[in-house]
Amino acid sequence: MTEFANPGVGTFAAWDYVVFASIFVISSGIGVFFAIKERKNASSRAFLVGGRQMVCGPVALSLTASFMSAVTVLGCPSEVYCHGASFILFCLAFSFVIIFTAEIFLPVFYRSGITSTYEYLELRFNRVVRVAATIIYILQTILYTGVVVYAPALALNQVTGFNLWGSVFATGIVCTFYCTLGGLKAVVWTDAFQMVVMLLGFLTVLIQGTIELGGRGNMWKIAWNGQRLNIFDFAVDPLRRHTFWTLTVGGTFTWLGIYGVNQSTIQRCISCKSERHAKIALYLNLLGLWVIIVCAVFSGLVMYAFYINCDPWTAGFISTSDQLMPYFVMEILGHLPGLPGLFVACAFSGTLSTVAASINALATVTYEDFVKQCFPNVSDKMSTWISKSLCIVFGIACTSMAVAASLMGGIIQAALSIHGMCGGPMLGLFSLGILFPSANWIGAIGGLAFGVTLSFWPAIGGFIYPASASKTLPLHLSTNGCLPLNISDLLSTQLLNFTSQERERSILAENWYSLSYLYYSPLGCLGSLITGLLISRISGPKHTTIVRPTLIRPVSDLFCFWTDKGRKDNKEKTPSDNDRIIRASAEKELNDVCIQESRKIPSIYIPEQCTHINVLCVKETYF
Known part of the structure; x- marks a missing residue:
């Protein structure tokens, strides 16, 4: 096997470092500002939910920034580059998700007057259900945050020369700093600022990339010929990684678990000064989600058209597909001082917003679901200090978890798999309580346990026994334009290895463990919901009490x-x-x-x- 000659890309100049560092400085400054401004409002309620006085605009931007993290900035374009633009179908899934969240889940949570989403479960069922759900949420969030912190740091390290662990710990320290100082208000306003940076980064790449290609017409032509615009695949095979059904049905369940019942989302919504403001924030957030996904998909198409004759991944210039976007940015923007730094700031802005939201949400549920229950008479001043201490603890935990994230594969699939495994059963549990008044606490516990088992089983199995090559190989990527030669021998060797491995795969691994990762959430949700209803029916009304009308x-x-x-x-x-x-x-x-x-x-x-x-x-x- 002969190696290709790597043409190399540029490195950061002084202005790039200035632009990048400015993002960290401004984010920290927002935390300091709100720490000074809110110093007289010393209560955990003001710290964790902003005193319920937020307005829809910044909350909408915060919601978009929190979940359109570096996973989207780096992972979505590489997904489109390798497998086509079917990711655009998430726009349809997002529409269903926001409607269900705004019209079904939000009114219940907002009118209940809760601070922690899981407080609802104690009001609706009992404390056992609340504690079980809180533990699952903490596990989910720490795992997901590890992916968010580690993956962009690794990609940027190998392409721009940024120190890997320096990037990881800088991200964790800055997020923990402004979360601890300013609370939810600092998180929301910092997210709003970082959302603007993310859009500027994407637009810079799209504009310069289109110029390099000689116009949008060339990009569309190349993408069409390369089968990257074959969006609608209506195959019903659940083992197919991405089809119309996996992206719309599976995507709706997955993102509804993220938006509909997730503490990070609900905490922002209930921080609004009225339910109307909260609903408007969600619908404005839908527009933001569409814009970010469209920008990410178009960036992937532009990147594919640019590398149509010399794919840097198969040529060996980069080690993983998640490094495609920063490599592309350094190649087309490396000669323009400050612009590479703007894109890196874009990627890290997504990371900062997500990690900050996670830390704040973890501190909230831990304080409300554990500390407050054990020490109900804590003073306002002490409660604020406890909340800030929890932010520091979870900041350290989430940053440390980045070490384990290196084992989770592609960042977009890893992130959504985690949300599906944990978020699906949680969605089923909350749906059981909100939509079905006849459900009781025994059904809730039984349903949650079965849903977790049903979603974790194929997910962990798929991690141990990855799907066969035929289901994971990307569409055609050419290296004919690379120097000095073709790598067909390399690809043939890889396929041979995959084939030899497949002969040893069991029927279980070939079918159940090859299930599309977007179906983990529907499995967990429906398993939890149906089992919960059956157990509630069998256990009878003696375990059920009168349900408060605002809880259902x-x-x-x-x-x-x-x-x-x-x-x-x-x-x-x-x-x-x-x-x-x-x-x-x-x-x-x-x-x-x-x-x-x-x-x-x-x-x-x-x-x-x-x-x-x-x-x-x-x-x-x-x-």
Whole structure:
């Protein structure tokens, strides 16, 4: 096997370092600003949810920046480069996700007056369910944050010469610093600033890349001839990595687990000063998600067209496909001082925003779900110091977890796999509580355990026994234009190795473990939901109590008697902190209605305005 001559790319100049360092300085400055500004509001509530006075604009930008991290900036373009532009179908999945979140999940969380999403589970079921869900969330977030920190640092290290661990620890230190000082307000406003930087970075690459190609027409022609625009693959085979169904159905479940019930998202939404502002923030965030995904997909197409005759990955100039984007940036922008630094700042802005959101969310759930339960009479000043200490602890934990992320493969698949494994069962658990009033705590625990088992099994199996070469090899990548020769021998050797490995694969590994990673979330969600309902049915109503109306949004409300009058009557103001448990008189009234109208199913939720017909409708829906 003969090696290719690497033409090399430029390195950072002084202006690139200035631009890049400015992002860290400004982000830290925002934390210092809010630490000084909010020093008189010394309470955990002000620190963790911004005193519930945020407005929709910065929250929308923060939501987009938090989940469109460096995983998207680096991973999505390389995915399009290797496998085509089908990733654009996530735009359809995002639309469903935001609608479901804004209209089903958000109203319940916002009106409940909670701080931690998992506080809802104790109000709806019991403390055991809450603790189990919190532990899974902490595991999920630390694992995901490790990928977010490590992957871009590795890619940029091997392409730009940045010190790997210097990048990792600098990211962790800066995020922990401004999270600890400024709380949620610092996170939200820093995310808004970093979102702008991400867009500028993408636009710079798109504009310069299009100029290098001689116009958009050439890019479209090359991408079409290279089969990168074959977006709609309607094959129903669940073993196919990306099809229309995996990206829309699987993508909807995966991202709904991220948006609909994830602490990082809900914490920002409930920090808004009204439910209306929270909903507007979500829909504005949808526009931001579309813009980022479109920019990432187009960047991948431009990159493919640029390297149509000499792919740097198969030529051996870079070691992983995740390094394609920074390599491309250094090649087309290396001669323009400051612009490579802007793109690197773009990638690290995504990392900063995601890590900061994760640290803040972890500190929130730990304080609310553990510390506050053990020490309910802690003073406001002490609660703030505890919250800040938790930010430091989780900042260290998330940065340290970056060491394990090197074993997780491609960053986009690793990140979404983690969300699918953990987020799917959590989505099923919350859906069980919100949509089905007949569900009880035994069903919730049983459903969560089964959902976790069902989603972790193929995910861990797929990690140990990777999918066969035929399912993972990229579309055609040419090295005919590289000097000095073709590497067909190398590819043939790789295929031979894959083939020899495949002969040893079991039927289980070839089928169940080869399931598309985007189906981990639907498996976990539906497994958790269906099992929870069956166990609740079997265990009977003796384990179920009257459900507070603000804690549920039954399917009967959505499809049965959701009339204009019902919508008007069901609008409730957000309860104050002192009114988080239903008043005795209201509870008695609800009990009376249940006893009079539905003696056989005392656990059912019956809105006060329901008529006898409505009650029958509820019975038919659930039983």
